[in-house]
Amino acid sequence: MKRTIASVLVTLLISSTVTYAYLQYQQDQDQRYLAKLLLVEEQLSTAKSDLLGYTKYTDYLTESKKALEGRMKFLAARVDREYVQIEHIQKSTLGFNSDATVIVRYAVEYSFGYDLRPDRFTVSGDKQGITVTLSKPELVASPAVNILAHEIPSTGVFIDEQAAVIALQQQLYGVARRRAVALRNDEAVIALCEKKLAEFLRDFLAKQPNVGVVPVIRIAYR
Numbered sequence: 001m002k003r004t005i006a007s008v009l010v011t012l013l014i015s016s017t018v019t020y021a022y023l024q025y026q027q028d029q030d031q032r033y034l035a036k037l038l039l040v041e042e043q044l045s046t047a048k049s050d051l052l053g054y055t056k057y058t059d060y061l062t063e064s065k066k067a068l069e070g071r072m073k074f075l076a077a078r079v080d081r082e083y084v085q086i087e088h089i090q091k092s093t094l095g096f097n098s099d100a101t102v103i104v105r106y107a108v109e110y111s112f113g114y115d116l117r118p119d120r121f122t123v124s125g126d127k128q129g130i131t132v133t134l135s136k137p138e139l140v141a142s143p144a145v146n147i148l149a150h151e152i153p154s155t156g157v158f159i160d161e162q163a164a165v166i167a168l169q170q171q172l173y174g175v176a177r178r179r180a181v182a183l184r185n186d187e188a189v190i191a192l193c194e195k196k197l198a199e200f201l202r203d204f205l206a207k208q209p210n211v212g213v214v215p216v217i218r219i220a221y222r
Helices: 001-067 161-183 186-204
Strands: 077-092 096-113 122-126 130-132 143-155 217-221
Touching: 001 122, 001 130, 077 122, 077 161, 077 186, 096 122, 096 161, 096 186, 130 186, 186 217
Parallel strands: 130 217
Antiparallel strands: 077 096, 096 143, 122 130
């Protein structure tokens, strides 16, 4: 009888131990599963946030346009050029003719930019990138002319050298403006203007909340 009771107690103890072990194992499995589930959810949340960062810039296109408006002179590209101008001067006094040659080396600073008035350009975008549509660059300030050196290899008796140089300098402003017409179509000038505008827009968007990536910025002309 005692052996039977002992046998039953041993059986119950083993059964309890096995049951406890199984429950402990099951609990450990559940905790591992829950941990994996939480990790997957965290990874999905991170991935969703990253994906949102790739397209979030589209929410700021209107603000981008406003940021660009009216900044025509501030985003101007500076273009420096040097030229040589040769001018022949003739003067007649009391029947006597006098002539001179004036050679001037001068520098011109041009400022080219885009017309960024609100109705003169658009900013659009999608998941593929951003497109700014506007007119080609134009002169946004009067050219600055600076005479670097001048030479008068031959001069007449009745010609004032200083006055001749000053008169020639006044003419150079008109010459510089005429040259600006050709410069605005120069590929190097256009590329410089595009770079200035794209850099400003990229910097503006990169500072906006939750924008992880700023895509390609394309410049299109009307």
